[in-house]
Amino acid sequence: MENIMIDMDQAYDESIEKIFDLLKEKKYFQCRDELLKHNEVEIAEMLIDIRREFDLQKMVVLFRALPKDISVDVFAELSVDDQVDIINIITDPEIKYIIDELDFDDMIDVLEELPANIVDKIMDKTPKNDRKLINQFLRYKEDSAGSLMTPDYINLKKTDTVREALDHIKQVGLDSETIYTCYVLDRGRKLIGVISLRTLVISDDDLVVGDLMHDDPVVCHVDDDQEEVSDQFTRFGYLALPIVDSEYRLVGIVTVDDALDVIEEETTEDIERMGGVIDTTDKEYLDMSVLQHVKARLPWLFLLMCSYLITGGMISSFEAALSQVICLVSYMPMLMGTGGNSGTQASTLVIRGMAVDEIELSDFLKVMWKEARIGLIVGIVLSALNFFRIIWFDHEPTQIALTVCLAMTVIVVVAKLFGSMLPMIAKKVGIDPALMAGPMMASITDMISLGTYFLMASWFLNI
Amino acid sequence: MENIMIDMDQAYDESIEKIFDLLKEKKYFQCRDELLKHNEVEIAEMLIDIRREFDLQKMVVLFRALPKDISVDVFAELSVDDQVDIINIITDPEIKYIIDELDFDDMIDVLEELPANIVDKIMDKTPKNDRKLINQFLRYKEDSAGSLMTPDYINLKKTDTVREALDHIKQVGLDSETIYTCYVLDRGRKLIGVISLRTLVISDDDLVVGDLMHDDPVVCHVDDDQEEVSDQFTRFGYLALPIVDSEYRLVGIVTVDDALDVIEEETTEDIERMGGVIDTTDKEYLDMSVLQHVKARLPWLFLLMCSYLITGGMISSFEAALSQVICLVSYMPMLMGTGGNSGTQASTLVIRGMAVDEIELSDFLKVMWKEARIGLIVGIVLSALNFFRIIWFDHEPTQIALTVCLAMTVIVVVAKLFGSMLPMIAKKVGIDPALMAGPMMASITDMISLGTYFLMASWFLNI
Numbered sequence: 001m002e003n004i005m006i007d008m009d010q011a012y013d014e015s016i017e018k019i020f021d022l023l024k025e026k027k028y029f030q031c032r033d034e035l036l037k038h039n040e041v042e043i044a045e046m047l048i049d050i051r052r053e054f055d056l057q058k059m060v061v062l063f064r065a066l067p068k069d070i071s072v073d074v075f076a077e078l079s080v081d082d083q084v085d086i087i088n089i090i091t092d093p094e095i096k097y098i099i100d101e102l103d104f105d106d107m108i109d110v111l112e113e114l115p116a117n118i119v120d121k122i123m124d125k126t127p128k129n130d131r132k133l134i135n136q137f138l139r140y141k142e143d144s145a146g147s148l149m150t151p152d153y154i155n156l157k158k159t160d161t162v163r164e165a166l167d168h169i170k171q172v173g174l175d176s177e178t179i180y181t182c183y184v185l186d187r188g189r190k191l192i193g194v195i196s197l198r199t200l201v202i203s204d205d206d207l208v209v210g211d212l213m214h215d216d217p218v219v220c221h222v223d224d225d226q227e228e229v230s231d232q233f234t235r236f237g238y239l240a241l242p243i244v245d246s247e248y249r250l251v252g253i254v255t256v257d258d259a260l261d262v263i264e265e266e267t268t269e270d271i272e273r274m275g276g277v278i279d280t281t282d283k284e285y286l287d288m289s290v291l292q293h294v295k296a297r298l299p300w301l302f303l304l305m306c307s308y309l310i311t312g313g314m315i316s317s318f319e320a321a322l323s324q325v326i327c328l329v330s331y332m333p334m335l336m337g338t339g340g341n342s343g344t345q346a347s348t349l350v351i352r353g354m355a356v357d358e359i360e361l362s363d364f365l366k367v368m369w370k371e372a373r374i375g376l377i378v379g380i381v382l383s384a385l386n387f388f389r390i391i392w393f394d395h396e397p398t399q400i401a402l403t404v405c406l407a408m409t410v411i412v413v414v415a416k417l418f419g420s421m422l423p424m425i426a427k428k429v430g431i432d433p434a435l436m437a438g439p440m441m442a443s444i445t446d447m448i449s450l451g452t453y454f455l456m457a458s459w460f461l462n463i
Numbered sequence: 464m465e466n467i468m469i470d471m472d473q474a475y476d477e478s479i480e481k482i483f484d485l486l487k488e489k490k491y492f493q494c495r496d497e498l499l500k501h502n503e504v505e506i507a508e509m510l511i512d513i514r515r516e517f518d519l520q521k522m523v524v525l526f527r528a529l530p531k532d533i534s535v536d537v538f539a540e541l542s543v544d545d546q547v548d549i550i551n552i553i554t555d556p557e558i559k560y561i562i563d564e565l566d567f568d569d570m571i572d573v574l575e576e577l578p579a580n581i582v583d584k585i586m587d588k589t590p591k592n593d594r595k596l597i598n599q600f601l602r603y604k605e606d607s608a609g610s611l612m613t614p615d616y617i618n619l620k621k622t623d624t625v626r627e628a629l630d631h632i633k634q635v636g637l638d639s640e641t642i643y644t645c646y647v648l649d650r651g652r653k654l655i656g657v658i659s660l661r662t663l664v665i666s667d668d669d670l671v672v673g674d675l676m677h678d679d680p681v682v683c684h685v686d687d688d689q690e691e692v693s694d695q696f697t698r699f700g701y702l703a704l705p706i707v708d709s710e711y712r713l714v715g716i717v718t719v720d721d722a723l724d725v726i727e728e729e730t731t732e733d734i735e736r737m738g739g740v741i742d743t744t745d746k747e748y749l750d751m752s753v754l755q756h757v758k759a760r761l762p763w764l765f766l767l768m769c770s771y772l773i774t775g776g777m778i779s780s781f782e783a784a785l786s787q788v789i790c791l792v793s794y795m796p797m798l799m800g801t802g803g804n805s806g807t808q809a810s811t812l813v814i815r816g817m818a819v820d821e822i823e824l825s826d827f828l829k830v831m832w833k834e835a836r837i838g839l840i841v842g843i844v845l846s847a848l849n850f851f852r853i854i855w856f857d858h859e860p861t862q863i864a865l866t867v868c869l870a871m872t873v874i875v876v877v878a879k880l881f882g883s884m885l886p887m888i889a890k891k892v893g894i895d896p897a898l899m900a901g902p903m904m905a906s907i908t909d910m911i912s913l914g915t916y917f918l919m920a921s922w923f924l925n926i
Contacts, residue, residue, distance in 0.1 A: 039681070041699050166664070173665040180643050180660070180702075197643070197660060201629070202636040218502070234727055236504050237720030239643075239702060256719055257700030260726075264697055267730050268815055271737070275811025275900065276804050285816040286826060290836045297808050298841050304804055305845060308797035309852075315793035326786045329795075330778035333909050334771035336796060340803075341739050341767055341902040345760050348738025348901075352731055353748040363749060373753045378761050382768060389772075437738065438811075438901040439804040446796050 012042060016049055023050065023058060032065040040070060044077035051082070052286060060089050072101040080113045081283065087114060096125055103177060105150035105258065108137045112147075137252075145229045146222040148262065149243045149252030154182040158192065158210035162203050169197070178255050181240045184213050191242055191250040193217065219244050222251055226262045231357065233259040270355060273432060274348070276300050276439035300439065307443040311450055318454045321463035327396060328457055331404045332450070338382065339411040339449035340442040346371055346419030347441050351433045354423065364424055371416040379412030399460050407449075407456040414452065415445045475505060479512055486513065486521060495528040503533060507540035514545070515749060523552050535564040543576045544746065550577060559588055566640060568613035568721065571600045575610075600715075608692045609685040611725065612706045612715030617645040621655065621673035625666050632660070641718050644703045647676050654705055654713040656680065682707050685714055689725045694820065696722040733818060736895060737811070739763050739902035763902065770906040774913055781917045784926035790859060791920055794867045795913070801845065802874040802912035803905040809834055809882030810904050814896045817886065827887055834879040842875030862923050870912075870919040877915065878908045 015034055022031045035043050043066070051059040063071060063086060075083060075098055087095055087110070099107055099122055111119055111134065123131055133151060140146025154176050156165050165182065173179045182200070184193040193213030203212055219242050220229045232241055233256055240255045265282070272278075277296050288296075315322070322328055350367060353359035359367065383405035390401040419441055423433035457463060478497055485494045498506050506529070514522040526534060526549060538546060538561055550558055550573070562570055562585055574582055574597065586594055596614060603609025617639050619628050628645065636642045645663070647656040656676035666675055682705050683692050695704055696719055703718045728745070735741075740759050751759075778785070785791055813830060816822035822830065846868035853864040882904055886896035920926060 039679075039699075170665050173661060179664065197664070198636060201642065201660070201664075202633050216502075234723050236502075237723060239719070256702070256723075260697050260700060260719075260723075263723075263726060264819060268819065271734060271815050272811060274734070274737070275815075276808050277812055284821040285812050286822065286829060286833075290833060290840065293833065293837045294840050297805075297837070298844060301801060301804055301808070301841060301845065302848070305797060305801050305849075308800055311796040311800075312793040315796070316790070319789050319793065322792060323786050323789045326782050327779070329785060329792055330775040330782065332792075332795065333774040333778070333799060333913065334768060336799070337771055337774075337905055337909055338764060338768050340905055341764055342760075344901050345739050345764070348735060349740055349748050352734045352738075356727060356731065358747040359749065366749060370749075370753060370756065374756045374760070377753065377757050378764060381761060382764065385765070386768075438807050442800055442803055442905060446800055450796065 012038070012045075016046055019046065019050065020053055023054060028061060028065060031062055035062065035066070036070070040073035041077050043070070043074045047074065047078065048082065056085055056089070060086055064090065064094070068097065069101075072098055076102055076106045079283075080109060081287070083110050084113050087118065092121065095122065103150060104137075104152050105148065105177070108134065108147070111138060112142070140222065143226045144222065145220045145224040145226060145243045145254065146252070148226055148229060148254045148258050149222075150177045150255075151252045152177045153240075153242075153250070153253040154179055155185050155250070156182050156195065156209050158184055158186070158208075158213070160209045161205065162200050162207050162209070162212070163205040165195075165200055165209055166205075169200075177253065178240050181238070181253075183242055183250055183253070184209060185250055189249045191217065191219065191244055191248060194242065217242060219248075220254070221246070227266050229254055230259045230262040230266065234263070234356075270351075270434045273434035274351065274437035276304070278435075304439055304443045307447070311446050314447070314450050314454065318457075321454075321457065321461075324463055325400070325457070325461060327394075327400065328403070328453075331390075332453065334386075335404070335407055335411055335453050336446045336449045338408065339415040339445040342375065342378065342412045343415035343419035343441040343445040344438050346374075346416045347423050347437050350420045351423045351437055354427060354433055359424075361424060361428055364421075367420050367424070368417060371420045372413060375413035375416035376409070378416075379409035382412065383408045403453075403456045403460040406460075407453040410452050410456070411445070411449045414448050415441075418444060418448065475501070475508075479509055482509065482513065483516055486517060491524060491528060494525055498525065498529070499533070503536035504540050506533070506537045510537065510541065511545065519548055519552070523549055527553065527557070531560065532564075535561055539565060539569045542746075543572060544750075546573050547576050550581065555584065558585065566613060567600075567615050568611065568640070571597065571610070574601060575605070603685065606689045607685065608683045608687040608689060608706050608717065609715070611689055611692060611717045611721050612685075613640045613718075614715045615640045616703075616705075616713070616716040617642055618648050618713070619645050619658065619672050621647055621649070621671075621676070623672045624668065625663050625670050625672070625675070626668040628658075628663055628672055629668075632663075640716065641703050644701070644716075646705055646713055646716070647672055648713055652712045654680065654682065654707055654711060657705065680705060682711075683717070684709070690729050692717055693722045693725040693729065697726070697819075733814075733897045736897035737814065737900035739767070741898075767902055767906045770910070774909050777910070777913050777917065781920075784917075784920065784924075787926055788863070788920070788924060790857075790863065791866070791916075794853075795916065797849075798867070798870055798874055798916050799909045799912045801871065802878040802908040805838065805841065805875045806878035806882035806904040806908040807901050809837075809879045810886050810900050813883045814886045814900055817890060817896055822887075824887060824891055827884075830883050830887070831880060834883045835876060838876035838879035839872070841879075842872035845875065846871045866916075866919045866923040869923075870916045873915050873919070874908070874912045877911050878904075881907060881911065 015037065019031050019034050022034065035046060038046065047059050047063060050062065066074060102110065126134065152175060154169055154172060156168065169179050169182065180197045182195050182197065183191060184195060186192050193215040194217040195209055195213040199212050218232060218236055220232060222243050222245050229241060240253045242250055243252045243254060245251050278300050279296055350359060386408060387401050387405045390396050390404060391398065422436040426433045426436050478500065482494050482497050485497065498509060501509065510522050510526060513525065529537060565573065586597065589597065615638060617632055617635060619631065632642050632645065643660045645658050645660065646654060647658060649655050656678040657680040658672055658676040662675050681695060681699055683695060685706050685708050692704060703716045705713055706715045706717060708714050741763050742759055813822060849871060850864050850868045853859050853867060854861065885899040889896045889899050
């Protein structure tokens with residue numbers, strides 16, 4: 001009984017190896033059969049692997065070989081880039097079938113990325129009512145709650161009985177994005193309550209929706225940023241959130257699976273910005289060309305490099321003194337490095353704390369006071385260790401040790417203060433705090449570190 | 464109609480201000496009434512704010528003043544630290560009520576953190592069967608799938624009709640963690656399929672569960688890391704995942720709201736490690752004492768500082784040459800900084816890419832090849848800009864410019880290679896790749912940068 005558990009990833013890896021081999025021999029039908037052993041998410045992942053290993057053509061051949069109903073589910077799981085590339089190759093009737101069968105929110109995502117002439121062609125064949133709705137949804141800003149939502153929700157009336165509600169759900173349930181949360185609207189389509197399918201299923205048939213519903217639901221506004229929407233999911237753990245317009249009319253819902261995608265996307269953006277990579281175009285690392293990578297990295301590197309004009313200038317103006325006491329140079333990397341690391345620690349904690357709403361701008365003074373004390377303790381401990389090292393290990397005079405150690409303490413404290421302050425100031429003035437992390441912090445603390453070091457040196461060594 | 468939308472956050476802020484004022488005047492009943500205007504998640508957040516602004520006592524007074532049924536829901540939303548502190552203050556009957564009413568998975572989380580004598584006291588009053596189950600769940604490793612799951616799922620038989628299934632759900636639905644995904648087990652409790660409530664609700668009453676169920680469900684193993692579990696939620700967008708033991712028996716389920724918490728927790732850990740903060744004890748930034756912060760930051764700073772013994776040594780041994788051509792010193796920070804930033808960019812992308820399964824270890828050579836080309840282009844562009852600056856702006860001789868620029872190109876390429884290589888090697892040998900980011904990268908690239916620089920200098924300048 002040992003091996004009864006089949007490792008999912010292992011099964012995936014074995015299948016994809018087999019498919020690669022079959023593709024090399026052009027055995028497309030056997031490839032298709034191998035693909036069909038998996039669910040739609042895995043088939044989509046396999047198609048992406050196939051494109052990466054071979055080319056777009058091979059991917060499209062296999063995509064077209066899938067049974068029609070499965071091909072739509074697979075299509076929905078692909079990245080928008082892959083979707084657009086496929087649409088540019090397949091025939092108009094194939095496009096129409098896919099567009100018709102996609103969930104509304106997935107369809108909008110595809111339409112947003114397609115060239116205008118293809119969109120027009122698709123819209124021509126769409127019934128007038130749908131066209132109006134599609135146009136409305138296409139107008140919502142990218143990354144807004146509106147761009148995430150679907151209009152396919154279940155709405156109930158306050159006066160419905162549980163039996164009537166369940167019958168209604170049975171009729172329209174197949175076409176709804178979710179049936180587990182239902183929305184109660186008044187005549188003006190204003191949202192007056194939500195009720196879960198769980199409540200309906202476990203309640204007596206004759207009870208009335210208005211008496212069972214939760215009448216003060218958490219909502220998001222159609223113009224809210226998608227990050228606010230995903231934050232509410234993390235906060236409340238709901239399966240769906242209603243999205244309302246400025247007059248509290250329900251315009252759509254967002255489901256938790258879409259929130260999961262937003263969380264992954266926003267976290268990746270945050271982490272990449274914290275690491276000094278700006279604008280990676282939502283593509284996966286391996287799918288970005290070398291030039292796209294250069295574009296995402298060079299500007300920031302260049303900008304930060306310019307900041308070293310100042311650091312360089314500081315050294316130049318201190319050159320005469322340095323050549324007198326050349327051993328000062330050997331402690332420069334340590335002071336700059338430790339300053340940078342201290343600042344990075346503080347900025348990382350504050351940026352993440354603000355991202356998960358643990359730190360508010362109003363906590364500014366509390367954070368400063370905490371960092372000042374942390375910096376002082378850390379700085380003194382590191383300085384003390386250094387003092388002994390410089391005296392007994394490096395055999396340098398006490399003045400040198402004092403210079404380095406006092407500089408170290410000041411640098412750590414100031415780096416901690418700047419590291420925590422800058423992300424908060426950035427947020428206040430509307431810049432993404434994530435930019436105030438690692439690389440930016442290193443450049444700023446390098447200036448602070450050198451300035452402090454040279455100041456201490458000129459005091460203690462009279463140079 | 465302009466102001467009909469009430470901003471949730473604003474309502475929260477106004478309430479908490481009011482509560483603080485009322486608490487200062489010791490008007491506890493009015494405080495309670497103000498709290499009760501909000502849902503359980505917000506009440507929990509307010510209690511945490513109250514503790515931070517005043518003290519634990521005030522928080523507990525208000526917690527006890529809540530109606531019993533609400534107090535349990537609020538309790539479930541608090542952090543484990545707050546939960547344990549509350550339990551240490553309230554009476555035994557109060558503890559018993561809370562423990563009895565909590566969802567099974569929340570109860571296990573609390574029991575795990577309580578001192579053994581309190582757990583024993585609680586277990587004494589628990590029926591024998593429950594006690595056995597609790598003990599089983601307490602044995603699952605922290606951060607494993609087993610520690611996340613709940614045994615309160617709905618199980619159906621293959622031979623049930625839709626009507627029978629729905630009746631069963633109606634009976635037991637109130638006590639289940641979710642009723643939206645139901646699990647079909649054989650006589651040996653082995654998982655043979657899953658069926659969604661949606662399928663049951665929209666299907667005819669006489670159909671049989673075995674014909675409707677999905678019989679190859681995605682599962683996780685009870686010993687899987689919690690990160691693997693949350694990855695499957697992001698990948699498949701399900702509302703719940705079944706957790707099986709080594710013999711494919713269903714032992715529990717994990718729901719998407721718990722996965723959301725795991726994602727936030729794991730992302731925070733990753734980001735903090737990338738920023739050089741190790742082991743922050745799951746507490747919020749503001750709730751950690753200064754000494755806890757020092758403990759989370761000092762060891763890593765110290766370790767990295769030691770690496771600068773090497774950098775310092777390199778400079779010392781090159782001291783004579785440096786004092787000959789002192790202007791070389793002024794380009795040191797730029798080269799070290801740009802090297803660090805280049806390495807950080809690469810390591811950030813690779814660490815994140817591996818975390819979201821976009822980059823596999825088998826992509827090693829592909830990644831290296833990509834980074835080498837990116838590094839070469841970025842390095843040459845930055846070097847070219849520097850060349851002109853050094854010649855025309857700094858008026859240094861061509862040999863100096865050549866030294867700096869060739870060093871720059873080599874440093875950027877090598878930093879990109881190391882930056883992408885180290886996280887992958889770390890993963891291979893079982894170290895968290897996130898540790899190979901910012902601060903660690905800065906220390907390593909500082910050594911690379913200085914070594915390369917001095918090597919170039921001794922070639923070009925014959926020193």
